[in-house]
Amino acid sequence: MQTSVSEEKEPKERILTAAASLFATKGYAAVGVREIAELAQVNVSMISYYFSGKMGILKEIILRYFEEVRQIYEKTLAKELPPEETLKEIVYELVSLMKNKTIFCKVAITEMPFNLPEFAEFKAEVIRLHIDYIKQGLKLIELFVDDPKFSSIITPAMVSLVFSHFLFGPLIKKVWEIELDDNYYELYAKTISTLLLEGITGVKNQIKSNKQGEQI
Amino acid sequence: MQTSVSEEKEPKERILTAAASLFATKGYAAVGVREIAELAQVNVSMISYYFSGKMGILKEIILRYFEEVRQIYEKTLAKELPPEETLKEIVYELVSLMKNKTIFCKVAITEMPFNLPEFAEFKAEVIRLHIDYIKQGLKLIELFVDDPKFSSIITPAMVSLVFSHFLFGPLIKKVWEIELDDNYYELYAKTISTLLLEGITGVKNQIKSNKQGEQI
DNA sequence: AAAAAAATCAAACGAACGTTTGATTGATTT
DNA sequence: AAATCAATCAAACGTTCGTTTGATTTTTTT
Numbered sequence: 001m002q003t004s005v006s007e008e009k010e011p012k013e014r015i016l017t018a019a020a021s022l023f024a025t026k027g028y029a030a031v032g033v034r035e036i037a038e039l040a041q042v043n044v045s046m047i048s049y050y051f052s053g054k055m056g057i058l059k060e061i062i063l064r065y066f067e068e069v070r071q072i073y074e075k076t077l078a079k080e081l082p083p084e085e086t087l088k089e090i091v092y093e094l095v096s097l098m099k100n101k102t103i104f105c106k107v108a109i110t111e112m113p114f115n116l117p118e119f120a121e122f123k124a125e126v127i128r129l130h131i132d133y134i135k136q137g138l139k140l141i142e143l144f145v146d147d148p149k150f151s152s153i154i155t156p157a158m159v160s161l162v163f164s165h166f167l168f169g170p171l172i173k174k175v176w177e178i179e180l181d182d183n184y185y186e187l188y189a190k191t192i193s194t195l196l197l198e199g200i201t202g203v204k205n206q207i208k209s210n211k212q213g214e215q216i
Numbered sequence: 217m218q219t220s221v222s223e224e225k226e227p228k229e230r231i232l233t234a235a236a237s238l239f240a241t242k243g244y245a246a247v248g249v250r251e252i253a254e255l256a257q258v259n260v261s262m263i264s265y266y267f268s269g270k271m272g273i274l275k276e277i278i279l280r281y282f283e284e285v286r287q288i289y290e291k292t293l294a295k296e297l298p299p300e301e302t303l304k305e306i307v308y309e310l311v312s313l314m315k316n317k318t319i320f321c322k323v324a325i326t327e328m329p330f331n332l333p334e335f336a337e338f339k340a341e342v343i344r345l346h347i348d349y350i351k352q353g354l355k356l357i358e359l360f361v362d363d364p365k366f367s368s369i370i371t372p373a374m375v376s377l378v379f380s381h382f383l384f385g386p387l388i389k390k391v392w393e394i395e396l397d398d399n400y401y402e403l404y405a406k407t408i409s410t411l412l413l414e415g416i417t418g419v420k421n422q423i424k425s426n427k428q429g430e431q432i
Numbered sequence: 433a434a435a436a437a438a439a440t441c442a443a444a445c446g447a448a449c450g451t452t453t454g455a456t457t458g459a460t461t462t
Numbered sequence: 463a464a465a466t467c468a469a470t471c472a473a474a475c476g477t478t479c480g481t482t483t484g485a486t487t488t489t490t491t492t
Contacts, residue, residue: 011439027330029245033480043441048481055480106329113326113383114243127387134391149400152392153407156380164376165369167329171343175350176368184365191369194422195415202414203407227469249450259471264451271450439488449478454471461466 012050014040017103019057024103028058028111058111059122065108066130068097073133083140088193090137094162095189102166109163141200147207154200161192228266230256233319235273240319244274244327274327275338281324282346284313289349299359300413306353307409310378315401318382325379360416361423370416377408 018040022031033054037044051057072093076086098105112123138151141158165172165188173180234256238247249270253260267273288309292302314321328339354367361370381388381404389396 025331027243027245027327027332029243030330030332032478034478043439044480045442045482046440049439053480110326110329111243112387113322113385114246115241115386116243116246124390127390131391148392149394149403150407152388152394153381153404154411156384156388157377157408157411160376160380160383161373164372167376168372169329170331171328172368172372174340174343175347176364178365178368187365188369190422191366191419192373194418195370195373198418198421199411199415202410202417205414206406206410248448250448259469260450261452261472262470265469269450434492436491437489439486441484441486443483443485445480445482447479447481450476452475453473456472457468457470459466459468462464 011040011042011046015042015047015050016057016060020061020103020107023058023061023111024106028107029116055118058107058119061104062108062111062123062126065101065104066126068101069094070130070133072097073137077136084197086140087197091162091193091196092189095185095192098163098166099185102169105163106166106169109167150203150207154203158196161196227256227258227262231258231263231266232273232276236277236319236323239274239277239327240322244323245332271334274323274335277320278324278327278339278342281317281320282342284317285310286346286349288313289353293349293352299356302356303413304409307378307412308405311401311405311408314379314382318385321379322382322385325383357416360420363423366419366423370419374412377412 015036019031019036022036022039033047034044036054036057037047040046047054047057051060072090076089076093079086079089081089115123134155138155141151141154160167172178178184231252235247235252238252238255249263250260252270252273253263263270263273267276288306292305292309295302295305297305331339350371354371357367357370357374358364361367376383388394394400
C-alpha cells in the first residue's frame with residue numbers, strides 16, 4: 001500500500017485521485033477530508049479551495065464518469081453498425097473504461113444507489129442530462145425487445161452485468177485465486193457480451209412464444 | 217415518508233428495521249445513531265445496549281441476509297432438479313427474497329463492495345462460512361461451463377443480474393415511469409432467468425466453437 | 433522592482449459523531 | 463415485601479467531522 005500519491009501533476013488532480021481511491025475502497029461517507037489531504041499531500045483547506053467542499057470531489061468524479069460513458073455511446077453509435085455489433089462494441093469499450101479507470105468508475109457506480117439529501121438534486125440533474133443518450137442505447141435494445149417494461153429490466157441488467165466484476169473485484173480474487181491480466185479482461189468482455197446478446201435473444205424468443213400462446 | 221416506526225414489536229427489532237431502512241437509502245456510513253434512534257423511537261444508548269455499537273446493526277443485517285440466501289440454496293438444491301430448473305428456481309427465490317425484504321438485501325449488497333478496516337475481518341469470515349454453498353452453486357454453472365475462469369465471470373454476473381433492479385430501484389421508477397406490482401416482479405424473475413440461461417448456453421457454445429477452432 | 437493574484441498553510445470553528453455513565457423505572461424472582 | 467434483574471433514560475464523554483479564517487508564501491502581471 002502506498003501512503004502518498006507519487007509525484008503527480010497538479011494538486012487539484014492529486015486530490016481527485018486520492019479521494020477516488022479512498023472512496024472506492026471505503027465509500028464516500030466513510031472517508032474524511034483529512035485522510036484525503038494526507039494521501040494527496042496537500043493542506044486540508046485545499047479541498048474546499050479547489051472543490052468547494054468534500055461533496056465537490058464526488059460530483060467531479062461522477063461527472064467525469066458520465067462524460068466518459070457519453071463519449072463511448074456517441075463514438076460507437078456514430079459507426080452505425082448493426083445492433084448486435086454496436087452492443088458488443090459498447091460492452092468492450094465499457095469494460096476497457098472500467099479497466100483503465102477502475103476507481104473512478106467504481107466510485108460512480110457504488111455511490112449511485114444511495115440518496116444523500118444534499119446530493120439527490122445533483123444526481124437527478126446528471127441523470128436528466130444523460131437520459132437522452134441512455135434512451136438512444138435503449139432503442140438499440142428495443143430493436144430486440146420493443147416493450148418498455150422489458151427495457152426497464154434489461155437495461156439495468158446490462159449495466160450491472162458489465163460492472164459486476166469491478167463491483168465484486170476484491171472478492172473475486174479471493175474466491176477463485178486467478179490472475180487478472182489483459183487476457184482475462186479480453187475474455188471477460190467477450191463472455192459478457194455473448195451472455196448479453198444470447199440472453200436478449202432468448203428473452204425475445206420467450207416473448208414471441210408467449211404471444212403465439214395467447215393467439216391460440 | 218414516515219417519521220417513526222409504526223407500532224412494531226420489540227425495541228431491538230425496531231432499531232434493526234429503522235437502521236436498515238436508513239442504511240438502504242443513505243448508506244451505512246452516512247447514517248448517525250441518533251437518526252436511527254429517533255426513527256426507531258428508542259433512546260440512543262439502546263443501540264449499544266442491544267447491538268454493542270452501530271456496527272453491530274450492520275453485522276446483524278448482513279448475517280440475516282446471508283442466512284436467507286443459504287436457506288434458498290439448501291432448499292432448492294435438495295430438490296435435485298435438473299441444473300436448468302435449479303438455476304431458474306434459485307433466481308425466482310432470490311427475486312422474491314429481494315421483493316419481500318428489499319431494504320435488508322439492499323443494505324447487504326450495497327455495503328459489500330466497501331472495505332471499512334473495522335469491518336473487513338467480519339466480512340471475510342462471513343464469506344468463508346458461506347463459501348461452501350456458494351461453490352455448490354458454482355458446480356451448477358460448471359455443468360454448463362467447466363472452467364473456473366468462466367465461473368469467476370458468470371457467478372458475479374448472475375448475482376448482479378438478479379439484484380440489478382433493486383440496486384437501481386429508485387432510478388428505474390423515475391426513467392421508465394412504470395408500476396412495480398406483483399405482475400412486474402413475476403415478469404422480472406422470468407426475464408432474468410431466461411437472460412441468464414440462454415446467455416450461459418451462448419457462452420457454452422462460444423467455448424465449444426473456440427475449442428474446435430483450436431483443433432483444426 | 434513593485435503590485436496583484438493565486439496558492440498554501442497552521443489554527444481554530446461549531447457541529448455531529450459513536451459510546452459510556454449513572455440514575456431511574458419496570459418487571460421478575462426470592 | 464424485599465431483592466434482583468433487565469430496560470430505559472438524560473446527560474456528558476472525548477473525537478472527529480467539514481469548513482473557514484487570516485496570515486504567509488509563491489507565482490504572475492504590470
